[in-house]
Amino acid sequence: MVLAESGFSSPRNDAFPAGLRVLVVDDDPTWLKILEKMLKKCSYEVTTCCLAREALNLLRERKDGYDIVISDVNMPDMDGFKLLEHVGLEMDLPVIMMSVDGETSRVMKGVQHGACDYLLKPIRMKELRNIWQHVFRKKIHEVRDIESLEGFESIQMTRSGYDLFDDGHFLSGDDTTSGRKRKDADNKHDDRELSDPSSTKKARVVWTVDLHQKFVKAVNQIGFDKVGPKKILDLMNVPWLTRENIASHLQKYRLYLSRLQKESDIKNSFIGMKHSDLPSKDSTASFGPHKAMNMIPDDVPNGTYSFSASNSLAQNVDLKGQGDLKGITSAPVAEPKGALSIDIHDSHEAKSTQMSFDHSLGSVDSAVSFASFNSTTPLQYPWTEIPEIQFKQECEPLHLENGFSQLPLPGPSMIENEANRSRIEVKPLLEESRSNFVEHLGPVGAEDLFPIQSKSQSLNNQVFDLISATKSSMKTQDVGLNYLADSEFALRNLNASGVGVPLATLSEDLQICWLQGDCYPMNYGLQDLECSTYDNPALMAETPFHLYDVLRFDHEHLFDPTEYYAIDQGLFA
Amino acid sequence: MDLVQLQRQFVDYKTSLYHEGFLDEQFTQLQELQDENNPDFVVEVVSLFFEDSERLLNELARALEQQNIDYKRIDAHVHQLKGSSSSIGAQRVQKVCIAFRNYCEERNVEGCLKCLQQVRHEYSLVKTKLESLFQLEQQILTAGGSFPM
Numbered sequence: 001m002v003l004a005e006s007g008f009s010s011p012r013n014d015a016f017p018a019g020l021r022v023l024v025v026d027d028d029p030t031w032l033k034i035l036e037k038m039l040k041k042c043s044y045e046v047t048t049c050c051l052a053r054e055a056l057n058l059l060r061e062r063k064d065g066y067d068i069v070i071s072d073v074n075m076p077d078m079d080g081f082k083l084l085e086h087v088g089l090e091m092d093l094p095v096i097m098m099s100v101d102g103e104t105s106r107v108m109k110g111v112q113h114g115a116c117d118y119l120l121k122p123i124r125m126k127e128l129r130n131i132w133q134h135v136f137r138k139k140i141h142e143v144r145d146i147e148s149l150e151g152f153e154s155i156q157m158t159r160s161g162y163d164l165f166d167d168g169h170f171l172s173g174d175d176t177t178s179g180r181k182r183k184d185a186d187n188k189h190d191d192r193e194l195s196d197p198s199s200t201k202k203a204r205v206v207w208t209v210d211l212h213q214k215f216v217k218a219v220n221q222i223g224f225d226k227v228g229p230k231k232i233l234d235l236m237n238v239p240w241l242t243r244e245n246i247a248s249h250l251q252k253y254r255l256y257l258s259r260l261q262k263e264s265d266i267k268n269s270f271i272g273m274k275h276s277d278l279p280s281k282d283s284t285a286s287f288g289p290h291k292a293m294n295m296i297p298d299d300v301p302n303g304t305y306s307f308s309a310s311n312s313l314a315q316n317v318d319l320k321g322q323g324d325l326k327g328i329t330s331a332p333v334a335e336p337k338g339a340l341s342i343d344i345h346d347s348h349e350a351k352s353t354q355m356s357f358d359h360s361l362g363s364v365d366s367a368v369s370f371a372s373f374n375s376t377t378p379l380q381y382p383w384t385e386i387p388e389i390q391f392k393q394e395c396e397p398l399h400l401e402n403g404f405s406q407l408p409l410p411g412p413s414m415i416e417n418e419a420n421r422s423r424i425e426v427k428p429l430l431e432e433s434r435s436n437f438v439e440h441l442g443p444v445g446a447e448d449l450f451p452i453q454s455k456s457q458s459l460n461n462q463v464f465d466l467i468s469a470t471k472s473s474m475k476t477q478d479v480g481l482n483y484l485a486d487s488e489f490a491l492r493n494l495n496a497s498g499v500g501v502p503l504a505t506l507s508e509d510l511q512i513c514w515l516q517g518d519c520y521p522m523n524y525g526l527q528d529l530e531c532s533t534y535d536n537p538a539l540m541a542e543t544p545f546h547l548y549d550v551l552r553f554d555h556e557h558l559f560d561p562t563e564y565y566a567i568d569q570g571l572f573a
Numbered sequence: 574m575d576l577v578q579l580q581r582q583f584v585d586y587k588t589s590l591y592h593e594g595f596l597d598e599q600f601t602q603l604q605e606l607q608d609e610n611n612p613d614f615v616v617e618v619v620s621l622f623f624e625d626s627e628r629l630l631n632e633l634a635r636a637l638e639q640q641n642i643d644y645k646r647i648d649a650h651v652h653q654l655k656g657s658s659s660s661i662g663a664q665r666v667q668k669v670c671i672a673f674r675n676y677c678e679e680r681n682v683e684g685c686l687k688c689l690q691q692v693r694h695e696y697s698l699v700k701t702k703l704e705s706l707f708q709l710e711q712q713i714l715t716a717g718g719s720f721p722m
Contacts, residue, residue: 028653030621030660037606037614074652100656122599122659125606 017132018043025055025071025083026098031121035070035128042129052078059091063206066093067135070119073099073106081113088114090207092252094134098123145248205245214238215249576716583709590706595699599662619703622661626696629654633689637682647685648677654692665695 022044026032032048039046047066049055052075059066069087073080084095097110100121110118116134119127207215218235219227229247236246574582590596600615607614629650636647655670669692676684710720 028656028660029625030618030657033618033621034603034606034660037611041606072656074649074656100659101652121656122602122662124602 015043017135020044020132020135021065021067022046022131023055023058023066023069024048025052025069025075025080026050027072027075031072031098035123038123038125038128041125044128044132051075052080052083055083056086059087059093060206060208063091066091068094068096068131070096070098070131073097073101073110081109084110084113084115089212089252090209092138092205092207094138096131096134142248145251146244205241205249207249211238211241212249215246215253219250219253574712576713576718579709579713579716580718583706583713586706586709590702594664594668595702597662597664599659601662603661616707619661619707622657622663623700625657626654626666629657630689630693630696633692637685637689642680642682642685644677644680644685648674651677651692663696663699666692666699669695 020042022039024032024035024039024046026035026048027050029050032050036046036048047058049058052071055069055071059069069083071080071083075083080097080099084097087093087095094116095114096117096119097115098119098121099106102120107118116138117131205211214236215232218232221235222228222231227250229243229250232246232250233241233243587596591600603615603618611617632650633647633654636643636650651670651673655667655674658664658666658670669688673685673688673692676688713720
């Protein structure tokens with residue numbers, strides 16, 4: 001097991017877990033003293049501080065100076081969750097949260113933010129004795145990340161990777177590692193960079209705000225669908241950064257996006273949508289599925305990430321309150337999202353049933369990157385009327401604001417897109433958080449569908465089936481896919497019958513960057529799904545199977561066959 | 574009083590504190606943490622607790638005197654107090670804190686004031702008792718005894 005490398009000071013290794021370097025952050029002086037004593041009794045090396053900012057300074061000064069951080073949730077200068085995200089993003093250290101408050105929602109929040117454990121005060125010695133497991137686990141995951149990324153990249157490089165997804169069990173979540181290996185085996189495009197995985201255990205890189213921003217910019221520049229560590233590395237032009245560093249960070253970035261999915265608590269059942277004439281709307285939005293929707297983070301205010309981003313995103317994605325969602329799930333998002341720098345709300349009741357405390361903190365990374373969303377107005381969507389008319393939703397229509405391009409609603413003349421395209425296109429219509437959410441999911445769905453797509457009308461059925469099945473089978477953590485499905489549905493509805501406008505036109509029009517310059521790269525592709533679910537096998541396990549099953553066996557029709565529209569095959573050329 | 578008597582008195586007293594809910598398992602943990610490296614560990618921790626609690630109680634009193642009561646702030650303080658009291662096992666204080674927080678949520682000023690009074694009372698009780706306990710301890714040490722007994 002590769003443990004000894006990357007930043008561990010050597011004496012530690014021999015006696016691991018003795019000498020584990022723990023940073024304890026707690027504003028309560030009594031607890032700080034007690035924890036210090038307890039940890040010392042575990043033979044750990046303890047550093048204490050009572051302020052979150054102080055902790056961050058310590059961590060930044062001594063990159064690689066600590067193995068694990070234990071922090072209280074309630075602190076005067078900074079929310080413990082914020083600290084958690086900072087640490088996860090910048091230092092990629094396991095973080096344990098503590099609190100005297102054991103309310104499930106709080107605990108869940110901790111998990112969502114990437115805490116690898118949540119301890120309740122009073123804390124017992126035995127609980128502290130075991131914290132080294134989190135460090136160990138993370139190390140193992142890092143090694144796996146790098147090894148598997150080799151395979152990912154090669155797959156990523158092949159855009160026409162339909163054949164890669166032939167294997168229905170491709171996305172088996174039981175063993176993501178083996179799944180990846182299978183992919184590698186399946187990969188017929190052997191242009192992988194053959195660096196020795198075992199030797200690529202990177203030195204720990206501290207992903208500062210600046211560095212991460214460079215990273216995201218590069219990703220956006222490249223286009224998320226084409227992104228790969230090598231390209232990012234070249235673009236970033238940071239000499240000391242290695243491809244492995246980037247690969248690992250990219251993985252975390254994706255994991256973050258997937259974590260956003262799980263935060264959603266969408267329960268909409270996909271009941272099929274009524275198609276009626278869609279009002280035409282001018283739109284500059286393009287339906288080009290391959291256009292990466294890049295979320296380019298604005299300069300983070302104060303040079304720090306706004307942690308609440310993840311929270312607000314999580315909240316935003318909560319469509320629960322939307323009542324019957326029968327169409328565009330994005331439509332009901334009328335909740336004001338506000339700036340993403342708002343405080344974390346506790347009202348969000350994400351039910352990520354499968355989140356485990358072992359989830360790597362990678363997901364936290366992306367949470368931070370979302371901080372740049374500064375839109376203070378809820379995104380609304382161009383087809384605001386559509387949901388009401390067509391889908392009989394009770395939700396408030398969404399309207400794109402702030403210069404975001406409107407989705408084209410060519411009405412009946414629109415050609416229905418294939419599922420893949422639909423999803424991607426619909427994404428921009430979602431609120432920031434939703435869009436991120438959906439974006440992330442979009443490619444997933446798209447990719448999933450690709451292999452099964454037959455370029456025929458039956459695709460509609462498939463997609464719809466997929467959507468319905470997906471919806472019914474998905475749990476909260478699959479919300480993203482639901483989203484996707486919904487979006488797709490919505491889009492299909494938009495694409496009224498008729499040949500009319502060639503999709504190509506639409507694709508050029510649809511601007512992916514509907515946020516104020518903050519777009520999130522879309523087109524994660526299947527590999528993204530894999531990445532995102534790397535640490536969430538549960539998610540992986542469920543979703544893909546459902547999708548495939550649906551496509552293959554389940555042909556419920558969600559809407560009248562008469563409402564199917566021609567698919568423009570050309571879109572997917 | 575001879576050593577044996579002192580020791581017995583100490584044990585009885587400590588046991589009663591547990592029985593009456595003034596202290597709980599956490600206090601035992603603290604004692605177990607004490608060792609030759611930190612011979613005064615428990616006393617130090619408890620002193621920290623006293624300091625911090627008094628500060629919090631003052632803050633609470635001040636906050637409840639305001640015209641426009643900031644319940645969030647009060648809740649934060651009570652939460653802190655709850656956390657502190659849990660650190661040394663001051664169970665009764667902790668329990669009042671729970672009720673206190675409920676009143677905060679309800680924005681019930683009467684309830685809050687009542688709880689403040691209660692928590693102050695419980696705090697001074699546990700403080701007195703711990704101080705007595707430490708005194709006994711000191712007497713035993715002076716008389717040549719040692720801990721654990």
